[in-house]
Amino acid sequence: MQHLDFRCRILNYKTQEVNIVKLLERIYDPSWDKNIDTEKSSGLIGGYQIRYDENLNKMCGEEINTFMNEVVYNVVQEYCMQEFIYKGGADGGLPPIAIDLTDYWINIMPPGSYQRTISQHNCNLSGTFYLQAPEGSGDMYIQSPYINGIETIITTATEFIIPPIVREGWLYPSSLPHFISRNESDEDKVSISYNLKLRNK
Numbered sequence: 001m002q003h004l005d006f007r008c009r010i011l012n013y014k015t016q017e018v019n020i021v022k023l024l025e026r027i028y029d030p031s032w033d034k035n036i037d038t039e040k041s042s043g044l045i046g047g048y049q050i051r052y053d054e055n056l057n058k059m060c061g062e063e064i065n066t067f068m069n070e071v072v073y074n075v076v077q078e079y080c081m082q083e084f085i086y087k088g089g090a091d092g093g094l095p096p097i098a099i100d101l102t103d104y105w106i107n108i109m110p111p112g113s114y115q116r117t118i119s120q121h122n123c124n125l126s127g128t129f130y131l132q133a134p135e136g137s138g139d140m141y142i143q144s145p146y147i148n149g150i151e152t153i154i155t156t157a158t159e160f161i162i163p164p165i166v167r168e169g170w171l172y173p174s175s176l177p178h179f180i181s182r183n184e185s186d187e188d189k190v191s192i193s194y195n196l197k198l199r200n201k
Contacts, residue, residue, distance in 0.1 A: 018063060095200060104193065
């Protein structure tokens with residue numbers, strides 16, 4: 001795992017625990033009844049999302065549960081522990097934290113698609129994990145929340161540019177604005193996005 005930091009931590013992780021081939025087969029299987037969202041309110045232009053509902057859970061539930069239980073929850077614990085230490089937390093360790101998955105969805109970004117600047121609300125952490133990422137399919141830009149403040153003067157990072165890599169994921173505070181550049185490849189880019197809410201047990 002790798003931490004990037006401009007006073008808001010962004011964590012990169014990799015995993016082999018996800019059956020990507022099976023997920024992609026199910027995502028593209030025409031026999032599944034998919035709740036497809038093409039609304040521009042999501043900021044996605046030219047692409048579409050398969051939103052979380054009963055059908056998506058039937059289609060990908062087993063793989064998503066493995067991903068969440070064996071990968072994401074451990075990543076979040078690591079993220080919170082590093083943040084706790086960074087904030088001067090006690091030597092006794094991280095207080096008990098419950099991690100609730102509020103929603104998840106599949107992003108399909110065909111050639112020419114892109115995503116306008118968005119941020120998430122009513123959650124604490126958001127993440128993206130790449131299932132298919134051809135070269136040139138569009139980078140994610142996470143903008144610094146301090147871009148107009150003194151932090152910009154005393155640090156060098158006003159944004160992080162994150163190229164998509166299969167089996168890599170990123171975890172970041174939900175409030176951070178981010179956008180995705182145009183898919184200049186000849187294939188779809190496919191990713192899982194999710195929102196998490198943290199609370200004290």
